[in-house]
Amino acid sequence: MARVVLTAALANRFTGGETTMELEVDSVRKLLKALDADYPGLSEEIQNAQLLAIDGEIFQEAFLQKLKPDAEVYVLPKLGGG
């Protein structure tokens, strides 16, 4: 099961405050689809304005990534820089 952790702001907006969820998915594509089924709009928000940190590595664009069975995925605001 992949463990997905949202920021509080995202959780308040899309999941009724639930910040952590476990999903039976093996790729980011499937993760996004699963999230969207349960929380409409969350997948689009993640793809537009968020990044994923998968097992500690930050991906600005994680769409093509595979997930290990016990993957830990943090959803964080996209980063830029100066």
Added chain:
Amino acid sequence: MDTKVKQSQGKLKWVGTRQVRPDGVDKVTGRARFGADYSLPGMLVGKVLRSPHAHARIISIDKSKAEALDGVKAVVSGEDFPDIAKEEAFIGEGPINFRYMAHNMMARDKALYDGHAVAAVAATSEEIAQKALALIDVQYEVLPHVIDVRDAMKPDAPILHDDLFTEGVTPEPTRASNIAKQVEFGRGDPDAGFAKADVIVERDYSTQPVHQAYIEPHATLASVDEEGKCQVWASSQGHFMVRAYCAKLLGLDLANIKVTPTEIGGGFGGKTLVYIEPVALLLSRRCSRPVKIVMDREEVFRSTGPAPGSHSTVKIGATKDGKIVAGYAEMRLQAGAYPGSQIGPAGMTAFAPYEIEDVKAVGIDVVVNRPKVAAYRAPGAPLAEFPVESAIDELADKLGMDPIEFRLKNAVKEGTQSCYGPVFQKIGFIETLEAVKNHDHYQTKLGPNQGRGVASGFWFNIGGESTATVNVNEDGSVVLIVGSPDIGGSRASLALMCAETLGIDYKQVRPLIGDTDAIGYTFLTGGSRVTFATGLAAIEAAKNCIDDLRKRAAILWDIDVSNVEWRDGVAHPVDAYSDEHEPMTLKQLAAQSAKTGGPITGHIALNAEGAGPGFGSHVCDVEVDPETGRVEILRYTAVQDAGRAIHPSYVEGQIQGGVAQGIGWALNEEYIYNAEGRLDNPGFLDYRVPVCSDLPMIDTVIVEVENPNHPYGVRGVGEVPIVPPLAAVANAIEAATGKRLADLPMSPPKVLAAIDE
């Protein structure tokens, strides 16, 4: 200066050497062409009229007198630009709301800060353009304004946007306010953590908005032809970003816009947005002549984005044995006139260097009547890490611990869960602390009124989209084309990696920055991404070129390509064929390229992931004049993990530049707004950035803990060095005076007042 290689890496010929930068001679002889240096036949001068009011409703704008002036070719105001709907996107340095960006570029119904653009003209001379600006009649209804973030959060504060409702709070507000958004990061239960603490430090801190103080003001030249094809020359950190924003803000087809990057005289995050480019394009379209707009320094200060100011409350608790058990930060950031300060990065970076089980960081985005903020090196991090690094120092003092030992006891390392969530992979924070501890500087004796401070800093670093092409000329020299504007010597570092990969002389590689029609999409230069991400592209393009070179040798030798190896810039047949064929150099293969299929090239477009996080630790010695409160920086040593310094001189330059800017943030820099909300110090005489005579030689130590996600181990370096100086200087002043200053800048009057308390 000292480079410490912590990790054994293969022997490299060019990477890690200090070569002359390809653009150096042009820059020191004045031949380099910056934004203002471009001109076209028939070119007009564009000028922008700016609001003198901090907050005013625009009742009317009468352009008729200006339009009637001889020599004036076009006059535009907000009504001439398309109405843009609220839409968030991530094209530049952070999330952008196009409606806000459009209104910031040219005010519509309200002017929201002193300097806000309200109209623009194109005329045949600067004098006529200036006269035309004076003839534009703008009727304002002046409204109450608010400059300070705390005042802006009060229930009775003047409201900037009637349709702004705080995001990220429950219940959803029903009343508009200046608080745009709230975010929070963390884990565990801070209250439970503080209950375990033996010592707690809690304090309010404030930082002022500071400008990036790039030497070159914004400048652009735009030309729209009869068919609607647009050309823009602009000094920016990303010409693809300029193209995208111009298309969006003017409702143009992106394919009709070509943007050519000029040399850039500094950006530091401040040139990741557009201000004048769409204005010049619209003026040019109106009069079918090229239009150049060059900001003066006053315009830069009054209308372009500084880093946000902040007011923060930070609380940290530790046990007697020096273990941090809880942290809490609430940071209220000034976004300027439109939402969008860097509350996300601020919240994530605040406690990032430390392992804390129970921690929470809250970021609050607040609009005020100032220019909309922009990125500035490690956006959000300096103002978030300043209070934490100050509190860490205070805690170490209360516990009787050496500040480096205290940090070492709590430092994150590979495998530690960060305060914002993910587990850190390979990082070099501890190595930077050890390097400070072991540096001669840390043992140097101090005299009366002198003090020493240390502080650390963190930034994520990013990758992103980059394109690179390697073209082999017929003489065997190489042209490397990338899409990343060069702000800090990246042409040199990219050429070094390309030469290293190809196995040829660095001087045989000529790096160029292609315009938006000449090279594939490349994300802007920012976030310390170019040496990592565009470097990766340069390496991969070179590898593809090597594949092509091997094929050419195979054709000439009439053997399978699998029997050709590339070593040190030379194609070698494998052993089985070594008696039949002599190795061929790149030059020899290039000379015969027509025979083997035409020009030799390598190309790549990629989205680089795996940028290794950056950490730095600094030590600063100051002397405080007890009579005047003036702070002199006596010694400064900055240690940073660069992963691998491709060109050590430019890594050192990035570190030194960041430190100088951080010292300015700490000691001197601030915007002075008068009672009417007008900026009183829009120039370098009154907005005091450090100059060479203010600073000692800033010593640097490069620690190299390689990033496993890059062939040469690169980590970005440009962001981190601005983070530690704010607290390093504050901690040094505290050590010298016994007074904790928590309100930046620590200018002489404030220091003196603290001493005299």
